[in-house]
Amino acid sequence: MKHHTLKKAVIPVAGLGTRFLPATKSIPKEMLPIVDAPIIFYVIEEAVKAGIEDIIFITGRHKYPLEDFFDTSYELEDKLLKENKTELLQKIRSIKDMANIVSIRQKEAKGLGHAVYSAKPAVGNEPFAVLLGDEISVPAADGTTAMGKLKSAFEELGESVVGVIAVPKTEVSKYGIVSLTGELKKLRGGAVQKVNGVVEKPETSVAPSCFALPGRYTFTSEIFNILENQSAGVKGEIQLSDAMATLANRDLLWVMDLAGTRRYDAGDKLGFLKANIELGLEHPEIGEELRLYLKTLRL
Ligand code: UTP
Numbered sequence: 273m274k275h276h277t278l279k280k281a282v283i284p285v286a287g288l289g290t291r292f293l294p295a296t297k298s299i300p301k302e303m304l305p306i307v308d309a310p311i312i313f314y315v316i317e318e319a320v321k322a323g324i325e326d327i328i329f330i331t332g333r334h335k336y337p338l339e340d341f342f343d344t345s346y347e348l349e350d351k352l353l354k355e356n357k358t359e360l361l362q363k364i365r366s367i368k369d370m371a372n373i374v375s376i377r378q379k380e381a382k383g384l385g386h387a388v389y390s391a392k393p394a395v396g397n398e399p400f401a402v403l404l405g406d407e408i409s410v411p412a413a414d415g416t417t418a419m420g421k422l423k424s425a426f427e428e429l430g431e432s433v434v435g436v437i438a439v440p441k442t443e444v445s446k447y448g449i450v451s452l453t454g455e456l457k458k459l460r461g462g463a464v465q466k467v468n469g470v471v472e473k474p475e476t477s478v479a480p481s482c483f484a485l486p487g488r489y490t491f492t493s494e495i496f497n498i499l500e501n502q503s504a505g506v507k508g509e510i511q512l513s514d515a516m517a518t519l520a521n522r523d524l525l526w527v528m529d530l531a532g533t534r535r536y537d538a539g540d541k542l543g544f545l546k547a548n549i550e551l552g553l554e555h556p557e558i559g560e561e562l563r564l565y566l567k568t569l570r571l
Pocket of ligand 1: 284285286287288289290291292330378380381382383384386387404405406539
């Protein structure tokens with residue numbers, strides 16, 4: 273099953289981050305810190321832990337700090353070396369060795385589907401993963417990660433498998449929502465279910481289920497053929513969910529429930545604060561002090 277091996281991940285980071293203005297006027301939202309590392313670090317760490325080797329950033333103007341973060345930082349490394357801060361130096365140096373990074377510019381933010389399609393020259397006919405650059409997924413208690421689960425399912429099945437999470441009925445209108453056929457397949461790393469439709473941000477009354485797409489996907493290169501001929505959808509953008517709906521119509525799309533993993537929409541103010549508080553509480557250096565501080569707040 274060698275041809276099913278997933279080595280590449282596309283990380284779209286070309287969005288304008290309007291939900292986080294004015295912070296994102298000159299700083300990419302993916303560079304905002306969660307405790308002491310930028311959002312994008314957590315996303316790449318998840319991909320690399322799952323066995324992804326090549327990262328393809330889909331970037332836009334003002335996004336160069338993302339590339340710099342994964343590059344050598346001569347002055348900083350020199351200073352840490354002179355000050356004998358070996359541990360920190362190792363930490364900083366290891367970031368650039370995490371993965372091979374390629375950047376492709378999406379010249380206009382024409383939607384997530386368009387961003388994914390822009391990766392075609394770097395991906396070719398290979399299968400690939402997509403991780404949204406502003407979504408953080410924390411591993412489950414047993415150490416399994418969202419991308420690890422999806423990659424394993426994809427490699428066993430050889431068909432596109434995307435992650436879903438169950439959301440409250442009142443929140444379906446914030447997400448892409450899938451409709452399921454009821455067909456279930458048990459794989460080594462868990463079960464997958466066949467999809468027969470995808471709707472972008474439906475009203476509660478018409479939502480086909482409560483299973484939402486939180487930004488972790490694996491695709492065969494078939495998705496490029498679909499995106500190439502697809503017209504603009506909601507908001508006049510080329511939507512990835514429309515391309516997934518076409519895959520589902522062709523009987524080629526599965527979902528895996530990512531229950532157990534924890535996700536934060538860190539591109540949203542509240543999601544960002546929740547991630548900082550919860551990951552801060554788990555941080556070995558500041559966790560205990562933060563817990564004590566939070567207790568002093570009379571909420
Ligand atoms: P979002 O809708 O969350 O990103 O897209 P956004 O447009 O930056 O944010 P808001 O809504 O204005 O605050 C999900 C992901 O897709 C990328 C974004 O960078 C984000 O990681 N994206 C979106 C692109 O790369 N290109 C696009 O044209 C649209």
